[in-house]
Amino acid sequence: MATTEFDTSLPSIKQLQELIKQKTVVEWKLVNGDLLKGKICWQDHNCVCIVNEQNQQITIWKQAIAYFHSQ
Amino acid sequence: MATTEFDTSLPSIKQLQELIKQKTVVEWKLVNGDLLKGKICWQDHNCVCIVNEQNQQITIWKQAIAYFHSQ
Amino acid sequence: MATTEFDTSLPSIKQLQELIKQKTVVEWKLVNGDLLKGKICWQDHNCVCIVNEQNQQITIWKQAIAYFHSQ
Amino acid sequence: MATTEFDTSLPSIKQLQELIKQKTVVEWKLVNGDLLKGKICWQDHNCVCIVNEQNQQITIWKQAIAYFHSQ
């Protein structure tokens, strides 16, 4: 996967872009069982950056995400 | 794996497309032990998006799927 | 790994093709500890599809397989 | 992903470069549940090298990172 290839035509990428625009609170379940919650600041090829309810910025590696859903 | 390469000739991709058409309820077992259930809305190179019985949309990363089977 | 590259000259791919032909019952141990058992219907670049003793079709992601052996 | 491709235009890469400059203490949660804390010395395609409070240098594989946030 070429590092810079970030295919904005993919439904999964577009879905995250939409959630960024709508400032939706999203719940993230990770492969290690952790559960995170927050609005998405940005996404790129490797990561998603969110801000949680304590206004803390958290950068999640996409490789560690099991699934997500909006609240 | 080129990001945009989504090979619809693959049996595994075709199988998911078929389940989308038939609106089949599918059970997903993830690598972290989580079990999800729902009909598939769409799939792309990275993810599968399902709707569960509570009508909640959940996007699952394909990298986190161990196996699935229809109900 | 180009999505469509499915190298049937690889011993591991040929071994699965052979098990399909012989309709052998195979035990699959997954990275999350799950244990599945069944005959192989098909394999592709991403997945292996099996039918278990309850005649249920289960699609396993190859990325989630730790090891397998025939019964 | 070509080994030498290290795309400094990616927000996630730039974010880490910024944290290096600011000598920020960062908390790293790994996919195996481990929690590490320290300032970042350097990052490359595969790893992030930090120095913890005991002045010990620890090299973390990016593939093992679930998420991080500054303290």
Added chain:
Amino acid sequence: MATTEFDTSLPSIKQLQELIKQKTVVEWKLVNGDLLKGKICWQDHNCVCIVNEQNQQITIWKQAIAYFHSQ
């Protein structure tokens, strides 16, 4: 990683080839904690096939191997 690229110049590939020649019994520790033991029949890009003390052939996915050492 091109599917058919199997670089026999790599020390790790050569080491396994050597262990095959010497019919050495090797212990394999997997990422899910499983421990397997056996002589190596063959290796390819994706897998290593071993025969254990019960003369059972087991195919291990290289992606699931944490480490190995000869007995």
Added chain:
Amino acid sequence: MATTEFDTSLPSIKQLQELIKQKTVVEWKLVNGDLLKGKICWQDHNCVCIVNEQNQQITIWKQAIAYFHSQ
């Protein structure tokens, strides 16, 4: 990631080469929670080979490493 690409200009690769030269004892924490200790014999694209205090050679898959630090 081309199999044979082993980019010795990467800080993480150079760091391991340095530890090999200095015959430093390194502690390796793996994604399955295992902890290994030993001097590094060699590294390649896929693996790191160490010798532990019992003079046993252990080959670790880089994909299974969470982090390491010298003793």
